[in-house]
Amino acid sequence: MRAPAQPAPTSVPPLTHRPVIEATSPDRYRVQFTFGKESHDKLRRLQYLLRREIPNGDPAAIVDRALTLLLEKVEKRKLDATSKRATPAKTRARSIRPGADNPRNIPAAVQRGVCQRDGDRCAFVSKRGHRCTERSFLESHHIIPYALGGQATVDNISLRCRRHNQYEAELVFGPRGASVVREPVAPGWA
Numbered sequence: 001m002r003a004p005a006q007p008a009p010t011s012v013p014p015l016t017h018r019p020v021i022e023a024t025s026p027d028r029y030r031v032q033f034t035f036g037k038e039s040h041d042k043l044r045r046l047q048y049l050l051r052r053e054i055p056n057g058d059p060a061a062i063v064d065r066a067l068t069l070l071l072e073k074v075e076k077r078k079l080d081a082t083s084k085r086a087t088p089a090k091t092r093a094r095s096i097r098p099g100a101d102n103p104r105n106i107p108a109a110v111q112r113g114v115c116q117r118d119g120d121r122c123a124f125v126s127k128r129g130h131r132c133t134e135r136s137f138l139e140s141h142h143i144i145p146y147a148l149g150g151q152a153t154v155d156n157i158s159l160r161c162r163r164h165n166q167y168e169a170e171l172v173f174g175p176r177g178a179s180v181v182r183e184p185v186a187p188g189w190a
Helices: 037-049 058-081 089-095 107-120 161-172
Strands: 020-025 027-034 138-142 158-161
Touching: 037 058, 058 107, 107 158, 138 161, 158 161
Parallel strands: none
Antiparallel strands: 020 027, 138 158
């Protein structure tokens, strides 16, 4: 009697587990993911260093602190968010930045106001009344387009995901495609 044939080896990559983020109650979430040795070592080091503040070394408390710090850093960089008002000296130094006088630049205060008003997500609402849920790769959308005289104000700027920003631009300016501008043909080349 023959032994059952062994399946031929395949080059299928090993299964990677997808991160899990699910609600366990209205205010609690289960987050499950896998990370490498370096991240594990960093977590362990933080557990040791934070023993006075977090005696049980709870990873959730450490991750919460890390997320808070990272969020502050990213918001400051992306939105130029500050908790203090700029002093005149800082304002003068800031205006020397390249492109600072470009009228297309949207002031940081306007960006912050728009993000707060729109809840950091695309503000496009369909004809049926459904609001887009996208929160990534958001763009500043001029309700009255800049090319038509629209200003960079909180009332005229809204957050849009890339697709909805492009969609609304096409409604105003027509489909995006090859340029209709033609180079003049020199006599005798036709």
